[in-house]
Amino acid sequence: MATIGFHASHEQIDPGQLLKDVQLAEQAGFDAAMCSDHIEPWSARQGHSGFAWSWLGAALATTGLRFGVVTAPGQRYHPAIIAHASATLADMFPGRFWMAPGSGENMNEHITGDPWPSKETRQRRLEECVEVIRRLHAGEEVTHHGLVTVEQARVWDVPEVKPPLIAPAVSVETARRAAAWADGLVTVNQPAAKLRDMLSAYRDAGGAGKAVLQVHLSWAPTGAEALAVALDQWRTNVFSPPIPWDLASAAHFDGVSADVGPDQVRKVVNISADTAEHAQWLADYLDLGFDELYLHFVGQHQAPFIDAFAGHVLPQLRAGRRTQGVPA
Template sequence: MTRFGYTLMTEQSGPRELVGYAAAAEDAGFDFEVSSDHYFPWLTSMGHSPNAWTMLGAVAHNTSRVELMTYVTCPTFRYHPAVVAQQAATLALLSDNRFTLGLGSGENLNEHVVGAPWPVAAVRQERLVEAVEIIRALHTGELTTWAGEYFRVDSAKVWDLPDQPVPLAAAVSGDASIERFSALVDHLIAVEPEADFAKGWDDARAAAGLPVSRKIGQIPISWGPDVDAATTRAHDLFRWFGGGWRVNADLPTPAAFDAASQFVRPADVAASIPCGPDLDAIVDAVRPFWEAGFTDVALVQVGDETQDEFLASVAPTLLDKLRTAAP
């Protein structure tokens, strides 16, 4: 059965609000919740970017059923992988094993703040591979020393570990990253409903003798009672969305995203994000994910001011429609 999640969008809401939305999303019936992990919002108009890990610790205590996930954390620049290993283990304990560590190779937007040079995509992927290996080693509870090409770890040990390993998921963008990560992590993350991603991932894991895993996608929606207002809101906050991974990964600041998206029209945004009150249109927008073989889809409701009404009045009906339509 396809599972549906709610996105704690740290770029558009403050930390107290996000903790409240997490509880409301659980009450509404979502299966899981994912959180972005950024230092900056994509656009200045979004206006927020609290620390995801601090917020998720509070969410773990304010919820009891939903699974939690970073979507995604970059463990290679702003965070050292040894620190991420400790954070993930602690959050797994606080949530009673409801946490999955979603990992990615990062965006310049968030990682440049530590002053490190921003390498090409191939190097970022190599750094992520090494980081995953370090996290895996530390999650055994053994004293770990590591001297790799990109990272060093000196006599590190994670003392507080959950009674089962923290599941790891990795964001992929094509055949090369699928080949790198399919046997290294437990689950796939991708934001585009590409059937080749899901099939390639499953085939690679089968060839390695590994079980079928989750394929986790994400899609923005802009529900609202008025189509024009919902479209305007989506254009104001999410016009960066159409840039694609290769553009989004390299731009350094919200001002750069503002400039890069200045010619995107509201009609362009509405063509890729369902806007307005039509829940069937939202179902149709999500449908390509399960048709492509994705097992999990997280929804991003655009606009902080819409969250309370969306979660209380709309989400339960929308989830019923999605579950009826999905396999």
């Protein structure tokens, strides 16, 4: 049966509350969880940005869920640090942790004061980092000189179960390129044709492993409330690359999104007060070929969403999978 997970949004919720939210999501029947590793939120209205790696230790220790994290080795983090952190989590919680190393966003990486490289340079830097991380996870002593420099690094506590390295991608080309190194693919909700092309590009290039989709959604008792939540919290996230890669702060995102309206937000967030409509949207994503969906309610108060989807959406999705011959 497909995995239906909970997306824990560090940019929107303080870490203590977010820990309670993910515990509630497990109790409500969500299968897994994921988060993104930010130091800067997308908007001052969101107003949070807990340290994902600290939080993951607490979340893994206080739930039985599998967790993933989208992170960016190469600038803010040396790849040996990411290898060390991920190895420790994987050693403590075997088979319950994966990470998605990406090329990064300037809003998080500019804090080092280093120049922000071109996308091609960031991609090549990421691929070097992935190689370094895999070698360290294998117990090697690593020296590497390239876009990143590593001198005699070794991770002494090597996990028996290596954490999968899932490629985050928002374009067909990135999905195709990632097939050379990734253990799976993760992306965000986009038009069905685009998602289909991304999956095909990844698989046709030899990409193996699971296909994961993070779904931005807004639900509330009324459609007007659901739209208001999405406009308030997610209107800074309607822009295509390179804008989300290159802007440097929440203030910049708030500035460029000042005139964003409902039609633009509806293109990136599934907005409805009807849980049956949400269930159908999610079923359609599964039918495209995704193995795992992580539901990101874009509001800051998660409990009503968790309760509503546990009662009305998760059962519909699981019943639908059974009718298609997928065991529950």
